[in-house]
Amino acid sequence: xxxxxxxxxxxxxxSIQNMFSRLGYATEFIRGLDQMRACDKLVLPGMGYFDKCMxxxxxxxxxxxxxxxxxxxxxxxxxxxxxxxxxxxRSDEGQEKGLNWIAGDTVGFDQSRxxxxxxxxxxxxxxVDVVHSxxxxxxxxxxxxYFAHSYHAKLDDPADEWISATYGYPFTAAVxxxxxxxxxxxxxxxxxxxxALLKNFAALA
Amino acid sequence: MRRIRVIPVLLLHKNGLYKTVKFAxxxxxxxxxxxxxxxxxKEIDEIVVLDIDASAQQRGPNFERIAELASExxxxxxxxxxxTTIEQVQKLFFLGVEKIVLNHSAYHKPSLVTEAAKRVGSxxxxxxxxxxxxxxxxxxxxxxxxKESIKVSPVDYAKKLAELGAGEIILNSIDRDxxxxxxxxxxxxxxxxxxxxxxxxxxxxxxxxxxxxxIENGASAVAAGSLFVYQRPHNAVLINxxxxxxxxKEIFNRI
Numbered sequence: 001x002x003x004x005x006x007x008x009x010x011x012x013x014x015s016i017q018n019m020f021s022r023l024g025y026a027t028e029f030i031r032g033l034d035q036m037r038a039c040d041k042l043v044l045p046g047m048g049y050f051d052k053c054m055x056x057x058x059x060x061x062x063x064x065x066x067x068x069x070x071x072x073x074x075x076x077x078x079x080x081x082x083x084x085x086x087x088x089x090r091s092d093e094g095q096e097k098g099l100n101w102i103a104g105d106t107v108g109f110d111q112s113r114x115x116x117x118x119x120x121x122x123x124x125x126x127x128v129d130v131v132h133s134x135x136x137x138x139x140x141x142x143x144x145x146y147f148a149h150s151y152h153a154k155l156d157d158p159a160d161e162w163i164s165a166t167y168g169y170p171f172t173a174a175v176x177x178x179x180x181x182x183x184x185x186x187x188x189x190x191x192x193x194x195x196a197l198l199k200n201f202a203a204l205a
Numbered sequence: 206m207r208r209i210r211v212i213p214v215l216l217l218h219k220n221g222l223y224k225t226v227k228f229a230x231x232x233x234x235x236x237x238x239x240x241x242x243x244x245x246x247k248e249i250d251e252i253v254v255l256d257i258d259a260s261a262q263q264r265g266p267n268f269e270r271i272a273e274l275a276s277e278x279x280x281x282x283x284x285x286x287x288x289t290t291i292e293q294v295q296k297l298f299f300l301g302v303e304k305i306v307l308n309h310s311a312y313h314k315p316s317l318v319t320e321a322a323k324r325v326g327s328x329x330x331x332x333x334x335x336x337x338x339x340x341x342x343x344x345x346x347x348x349x350x351x352k353e354s355i356k357v358s359p360v361d362y363a364k365k366l367a368e369l370g371a372g373e374i375i376l377n378s379i380d381r382d383x384x385x386x387x388x389x390x391x392x393x394x395x396x397x398x399x400x401x402x403x404x405x406x407x408x409x410x411x412x413x414x415x416x417x418x419x420i421e422n423g424a425s426a427v428a429a430g431s432l433f434v435y436q437r438p439h440n441a442v443l444i445n446x447x448x449x450x451x452x453x454k455e456i457f458n459r460i
Contacts, residue, residue, distance in 0.1 A: 011298070012298050012299070012301050012302070012303060013299060014272070014275065014276075014299055014300050014301040015275065015301040015303070018275070018276050018279070018301060019279055022279070047298070047325055047326060047329065048323075048324060048325045048326035048329070049323065049326060052323075052324070082326075117423070117425070119401060119402055119403045119425055120401065120402075121326075121327060121328035121372050121373075121402070121403070123210070123328060123372070123373060123403055123425070123426070124208060124209065124210045124250070124425075124426065125208050125210065125250055126208065127206065127208070144208070146250075146251070146280070146281055148281070148303070148304075148326075148328040148329065149328060150327075150328065186281070186303070188279070189278075189279065189280055189281045189282075189303055190279075190280075191245065191248045191279045191280055192248065194279065195279065
């Protein structure tokens with residue numbers, strides 16, 4: 001039962017490790033192919049600029065193995081923040097291509113639909129709605145999560161939407177397709193709600 | 206229902222947790238790790254930790270101490286104090302800090318704001334503005350814990366910091382620090398109107414009604430120090446935080 005946190009030199013890896021560790025799960029920072037093969041589950045944290053995250057992943061030499069492990073071997077995968085945006089085809093924030101594991105684009109918040117007191121970046125906690133329930137959202141009561149972002153996913157197929165949240169208008173806060181999960185918010189910084197989510201992820205078969 | 210963040214600000218001084226009044230008279234509050242643990246158990250929205258000695262002593266962040274604090278914070282933690290290089294920024298994020306707060310460096314090395322925003326995203330780069338009113342009542346920005354004036358207004362300075370790439374402004378009234386006199390609503394309104402990024406109000410909060418005032422005057426989030434570490438009237442140390450029920454009733458459902 002090994003959870004691998006993919007280290008492409010970006011993101012708050014230690015926070016994610018801290019939360020798994022508090023839950024009693026060992027994690028490993030993945031920096032090479034053998035390590036990745038040895039893991040049962042993968043977490044991809046992302047932070048900052050989309051292009052920087054994509055190019056760092058491409059240059060890490062781990063991308064092909066990650067695609068093999070997730071798409072072929074179907075290891076459960078969780079992308080966090082930009083790690084979720086990377087699952088899309090592309091992002092308004094940059095030029096690099098995304099992983100295109102889930103059909104959709106990452107777009108900037110439509111400022112014409114926000115009121116003057118809804119500033120960008122969206123920094124803070126939002127109550128969320130589960131659109132299509134799955135094992136990761138069991139034991140949630142009035143869930144709320146911490147968000148820090150200026151962009152969000154826009155899916156082609158509504159069936160891939162797991163969680164929706166509202167900031168000015170409803171947007172996709174989490175996606176799920178087969179064993180691929182992506183969350184725009186930060187479970188590792190969302191105390192009991194994040195713990196419930198990561199615990200459920202760790203417990204996946 | 207619209208949630209706004211309610212943020213305790215903790216000051217690190219001489220290896221302990223302290224609280225100032227008007228940026229002076231630091232009073233000992235206790236062990237920072239213990240305070241973070243308690244706040245974490247109270248499921249607070251976010252925490253800001255500022256090392257008020259670092260820049261004054263011309264030293265960098267105490268990474269070991271910060272890592273300890275971050276490991277107990279399953280909530281977003283912002284850290285400020287002594288950050289002067291992009292390497293320090295990256296190390297702080299690796300250790301579990303969610304946001305960095307730049308104050309002294311934002312003035313002396315503005316390129317760091319831009320560089321950090323490019324590296325970690327503007328949502329994780331906070332610039333803090335400490336200001337006080339001069340004899341004519343005009344607000345003026347200070348650095349080095351309120352010791353050195355940089356002769357610019359908070360509005361002009363906030364605009365500049367946002368242009369440099371700061372994704373959030375912490376607006377701290379030195380005059381009201383630790384006084385429970387309520388927030389400086391006039392400056393909060395002016396600064397909030399002048400920038401498109403969120404503004405966090407700090408300085409003077411005496412209770413939940415002050416939070417509502419700050420939000421109604423344009424703040425995107427509210428923060429406080431004394432209010433969350435002391436119990437009045439005698440300022441006995443007591444780590445506290447309003448319940449979700451109170452916040453919903455008094456603020457979230459009213460804005």
